[in-house]
Amino acid sequence: MAKDPVRVLVTGAAGQIGYALVPMIARGVMLGADQPVILHMLDIPPAAEALNGVVATTDVVEACTGVNIAVMVGGFPRKEGMERKDVMSKNVSIYKSQASALEKHAAANCKVLVVANPANTNALILKEFAPSIPEKNISCLTRLDHNRALGQISERLNVQVSDVKNVIIWGNHSSTQYPDVNHATVNTPAGEKAVRELVSDDAWLNGEFITTVQQRGAAIIKARKLSSALSAASAACDHIRDWVLGTPEGTWVSMGVYSDGSYNVPAGLIYSFPVTCQNGEWKIVQGLPIDEFSRKKLDLTAEELSEEKALAYSCLS
Numbered sequence: 001m002a003k004d005p006v007r008v009l010v011t012g013a014a015g016q017i018g019y020a021l022v023p024m025i026a027r028g029v030m031l032g033a034d035q036p037v038i039l040h041m042l043d044i045p046p047a048a049e050a051l052n053g054v055v056a057t058t059d060v061v062e063a064c065t066g067v068n069i070a071v072m073v074g075g076f077p078r079k080e081g082m083e084r085k086d087v088m089s090k091n092v093s094i095y096k097s098q099a100s101a102l103e104k105h106a107a108a109n110c111k112v113l114v115v116a117n118p119a120n121t122n123a124l125i126l127k128e129f130a131p132s133i134p135e136k137n138i139s140c141l142t143r144l145d146h147n148r149a150l151g152q153i154s155e156r157l158n159v160q161v162s163d164v165k166n167v168i169i170w171g172n173h174s175s176t177q178y179p180d181v182n183h184a185t186v187n188t189p190a191g192e193k194a195v196r197e198l199v200s201d202d203a204w205l206n207g208e209f210i211t212t213v214q215q216r217g218a219a220i221i222k223a224r225k226l227s228s229a230l231s232a233a234s235a236a237c238d239h240i241r242d243w244v245l246g247t248p249e250g251t252w253v254s255m256g257v258y259s260d261g262s263y264n265v266p267a268g269l270i271y272s273f274p275v276t277c278q279n280g281e282w283k284i285v286q287g288l289p290i291d292e293f294s295r296k297k298l299d300l301t302a303e304e305l306s307e308e309k310a311l312a313y314s315c316l317s
């Protein structure tokens with residue numbers, strides 16, 4: 001029997017990421033080839049002409065009405081040389097007002113993915129100003145960083161990226177994020193092997209590998225003068241697909257979610273954790289040992305998020 005259609009909202013639909021994302025969703029990359037979708041595409045009036053190229057609306061209420069999944073890409077993008085904090089004030093007020101629109105008009109149990117930067121803090125603002133949307137339904141994108149970390153390891157070891165798994169992005173989608181390979185493995189003909197053992201170069205893993213992943217977004221903006229649109233769109237599809245359809249057995253992914261205090265990360269931040277997903281719900285992977293090097297990095301990125309939270313509130317007051 002044909003499935004009921006799912007309504008998917010994409011904000012910023014006329015932008016770089018939106019232009020790549022919309023056809024991926026229509027093609028079934030996000031929810032599967034057998035899942036009909038009804039796309040709601042929102043942008044702002046100055047983008048109306050570009051928006052005609054993808055068919056959509058500049059009316060936030062129309063865009064949010066009845067949506068089951070909201071991918072929030074709309075906002076003011078970081079330009080070359082700009083720190084993420086520079087874009088904060090422009091974006092938190094957008095997320096405050098769109099929170100209200102989603103709360104009033106989206107379907108009950110709508111799942112929200114915030115892509116626009118500062119992604120974690122925009123998601124937190126959205127959560128705070130949409131109190132009736134359950135906090136477990138609000139997330140931000142760190143899957144792009146996760147995929148970048150998998151890519152770095154696969155290149156270094158000359159293996160397929162699909163054979164590498166269980167890297168972790170901890171914290172903020174920013175240059176303080178901590179890409180952690182301490183629990184990552186590679187599928188080899190001789191069975192699963194630890195990434196640390198196979199790479200056998202802790203100086204690289206604790207140095208250049210981390211900074212390359214942390215700085216990849218900035219490096220792409222510098223090169224393209226535009227954001228990493230295709231890989232961001234693809235990562236957004238990965239994020240929603242795994243959230244809705246589940247993560248494979250034995251595999252976790254990174255998602256920015258509301259901290260419950262796991263791993264001594266302060267509660268009340270949207271922080272990227274390792275998660276598994278089943279039946280449309282994510283669960284933080286518990287009990288992973290955290291060494292001293294990692295602890296410092298988990299704390300540093302949490303501190304930045306606490307500062308961003310304070311700054312966001314000061315922008316709104």
Ligand SMILES: NC(=O)C1=CN([C@@H]2O[C@H](COP(=O)(O)OP(=O)(O)OC[C@H]3O[C@@H](n4cnc5c(N)ncnc54)[C@H](O)[C@@H]3O)[C@@H](O)[C@H]2O)C=CC1
Nearest residue numbers: 012014015016017043047074075077116117141144227232
């Ligand atoms: N979390 C992640 O991994 C990544 C996040 N990003 C972020 O994603 C966002 C989008 O990036 P791009 O598509 O390259 O930017 P873009 O500037 O090409 O597109 C943004 C779109 O949002 C629209 N927009 C602005 N205000 C809006 C509003 N109030 N409602 C609806 N739409 C609105 C703009 O008109 C524009 O069409 C940026 O914030 C960027 O920093 C980019 C790459 C990765």
Ligand SMILES: O=C([O-])CC(=O)C(=O)O
Nearest residue numbers: 077078117216217227228
């Ligand atoms: O800062 C940006 O807009 C780009 C970005 O997030 C990324 O590519 O990871």
